[in-house]
Amino acid sequence: ALYHYDTYIICAVNDSDYFVSTTGDAASWSNPGITNGPADKLVTAPSFTATKDILVLAHQPDEVRTSIDPFTGAWSEVPYYVGDGSSDITSLIVMNGVLFIGKEDGLYALPVDGRPVLVLSFKEQKKASNFKYHTNFQGIEYVSAGDDILEVITGASVAINIDYMGPLALSPELAATGTIKGLTNDGKNLYAVYLVGSDYIIYMGRERRDDKVGLRWEWIPYINLGANVCGSIQVMQRSGQNAKLWFAYGTNIAYVVLSDNPTGDSNYRFTTQGYLITTYLTGGYDTWQKVMYQLWTIAKNLTATINVKVYYMKDAEVSWTLLATIITNDVQSVDLASLYCQKVRLKIELNSNDSTKTPILQEFIYRGVLQPEQTRTLDMTVILGQSDSRRPSSDLSFLEGGRIASAPITMKDLRFETTRYIMFMPNSPTEIEVVDETSRQPSYRARIRAQVLNWTAP
Structure with a gap:
């Protein structure tokens, strides 16, 4: 365990030995001989009672001890026992001045009376990563829970509001599950590293207000580390104007500059290639066919080697096909070979051969038209005549029964010797009176508008 207290950096090793330093230099570490405190x-x-902060330690599986002066005295002789010994302590978290203890089976509070209180139970979702990773972002604590991220707002020893908001759970289009490996923030964004399949991916997210859906969390895959193992992530500034996102990278340590203005920062470096994948575009009609035919873009910084490539994947396809390569700046439109599909999504790939420059795609529009579902409407007029076997009132009553039909209505079309299945449309049948042109006598009729169904009787 590694932490800081007063002016000291404290490193606990070998269960019971402690080394402290005021500078972190290799020659400055000493062992103060702290006892009774693995x-x-x-x-x-x-502190529960004093005016000075206390140093708190946790020892697996369920012991918590405190000390107000760990360098000259021992830890508290009698530990606090949190939960039971069947689950390990995964973290110590201070929220709103209250000490919380994260365990594999839940989140506990340790209030002034020294009696641990279970405030969030995960006994049915027990996991070694529960509450292991945590960060305080804009006054709210974010913790790992069941490989998701849990937003926890607390009061005095009570979690008063919780909500899941991790990148994978809120992004069904990713169609992926992963294991969380780290969590941090820079005051503007959250950063979470996940093991997805065999790849370690750092996601960046923040809450943003959208005109259509209101306030919501938005995440993007920020850095793909490939198979390079990453089990630790932290934002630190150390030197320079901008903070850096440090992370484990296999057997090495790497960082990315978190610039306030990447395109205007001469020290910022861009990768050779990156991409984003859109959700499926359906036009709001999932079952209707679409004809996509034109791509509009607004872009900057483009050249032949600094460009934007757009790929598509439609319907049940599982591979990407190149749609267009954009190398011209400002507003451009490209007429494309038309795509006929029910749904399509795009992969926007940014390419650059200069680490100081990146293509900028400000906006794109993929144009197409909807092809409505194949339907046919019938407009029929039925003469309600009087005869020995028919009465207008009986015929009208029969036709009105079509309004409440609970199954498709079978209609025999004697003109073409076909059978159609229909359902009446609103206001059918409509009663009308027509004057016969020959006899000049009024006749009684019913007008029916019906939709032919794309259906066959089973």
Whole structure:
């Protein structure tokens, strides 16, 4: 365990030995001989009774001890026992001045009376990563829970609001599951590293207000580390104007500059290639066919080697096909070979051979038209005549029964010797009176508008 207290950096090793330093230099570490305190986790928390913060340690599976002066005295002789020994402590978290203890089976609070309180139970979702990773972002604590990210707003020893908001659960189009490996923030964005399949991917997310759906979390895959193992991630500034996102990268340590203005920062470096994949475009009609035919783009910084490539995947396809390569700046339109499909999604690929420059795609429009579902409407007029076997009132009553038909109506079309299945449309049948042109006598009729169904009787 590694933490800081007063002016000291504290490192707990070998279960019971502690080394402290005020500078972190190799020659400055010393062993103060702290007793009675093997530590797996360390944190600084407000004191229950005194005016000075206390140093808190956790020892697996369920012990918590405190000390107000760990360098000259021992830890508290009698530990606090949190939960039971069947699940390990995964974290120590201070939220709103209250010490919380994360365990594999839940989140516990340790209030002033020293009696641990279970505030969030995960006994049915017990997992080694529950509450292991956490970060305080804009006054709210975000913790790992069941390989998702849980937003926790707390009061005095009570979690008063919780909500899942992780990148994979809120992004069904990704169609992926993953294991969370780290969590941090830079004050503007959250960063979470996930193991998805065999790849380690760092996602960046924040809440954003959208005119259509209101306030919501939006995530993007920020850095793909491939198979390079990453089990730790942290934002630190150290030097320079901008903070850096540091992360484990296989057997190495790497960082990315978190610039306030990447395109205007001469120290920022861009990768040679990156891409985003859209959700499926359906035009709001999932079952209707579409004819897609034109692509509009607004872009900057483009050349022959700094370009934007657009790929498509339609319907049940599982591979990408190149749609267009954009190398011209400003507003451009490209007429394309038409695509006939029910749904299509795009892959926007940004390419650059200069690490100081990146193509910028400000907006794109993929144009197409809807081809309505194949339907046919019949407009029929039935003469309600009087005869020995027919009465207008009986015929009208029979036709009105079509309004409440609970199954498709079978209609025999004697003109073409075919059978059609129909359903009446609103206001059918409509009663009308027509004057016969020959006899000049009024006749009684019913007008029916019906939709032919694309259906065959089973």
